[in-house]
Amino acid sequence: MTSLHADAVRVLTGWTPVGDGQDELRRAYLAHLADRPDGMWRACPEGHITASALVVDPAGGRVLLTLHPKVGRWLQMGGHCEPGDGTLAAAALREAVEESGVEGLVLLPVDGRPGPVKLDRHLVRCAGKDRPENTHLDVQYVALAPAGARELISEESLDLRWFDWDGLPADTDRSVRDLVARARELV
Template sequence: MTSLHTDAVRALTDWQPDEDGQQELRRDYLAHLAAHPDGLWRACLPGHITASALVVDPAEGRVLLTLHPKVGRWLQMGGHCEPGDGTLAAAALREAVEESGIAGLELLAVDGRTAPVKLDRHHVRCLGKDKPENIHLDVQYVAVAPAGARELISEESLDLRWFGWEQLPADTDHSVRDLVTRARALV
């Protein structure tokens, strides 16, 4: 097992959500990691752990979303873990910086430590549109943008846009709306 695997188990074990649905997902994620030493890598099928971060600007009351090229919807920044990621939180932060182009992002500390804010299990076609769906077991964090942050679109995004807490795009799915609500309550 890798140090990333060990960290993921620790992060999910230490995190104690106060909702039954999130507790159930946490148990499922831990069972997945116990059964799959490769459970953080894209090659682990039919599912694998991913890491994401919602970029927020609390001073301006807004969130940065990416128009995802494969999904065609506005989502938080995130993606697959990579061998160089030392922790699950580091993977989420790396993805947020890469996809937003914003240097100086910091993951939000919850109760004095960096911890997930939410878990979300969803089906995707990350191996290609003509390949079978697989399952992303997403561990979601919140990344706080520095004052005056300016985004820069990467090749991983069709568009990047700031939205007010209450002005999310009409077709934003429930999972992203829930993540925004949780982030807003924490900042």
């Protein structure tokens, strides 16, 4: 078991879910990790844990979303865990910085330390359009942007854009809307 795997078990075991279905997902994630020592990694065929972070500008009342090149939708920053990630929180923060280009992001403390705010399980073709779908077991955080934060598009995004809390694109999926609502409650 890697330290990242152990951290995921620790985080999910100690996390108090809020919202419909969140405790059921938490238990499913823990069962996945108990059954799969490789359950953190993209190569796990049954699915894998991913880490994401919604970038929030609390002073401006807005969120930064990326137009994801593979999915073609506006999403929070996030992706696969990597061997160099020591913790789930570190993976989420790394993904947020890499995909947003925003320096100085900090994860929102939950119960005094960076913690998840929501879980989301979804199917995605992370190996390409012609490959079978994989299950992403996403652990979602909130990353707070410093005042005056400026985004920088990377090769992992088609576009980056700030949206007001109530001004999300019309085709934004339910998962992202729920994450934005949860973040708004917390900040």
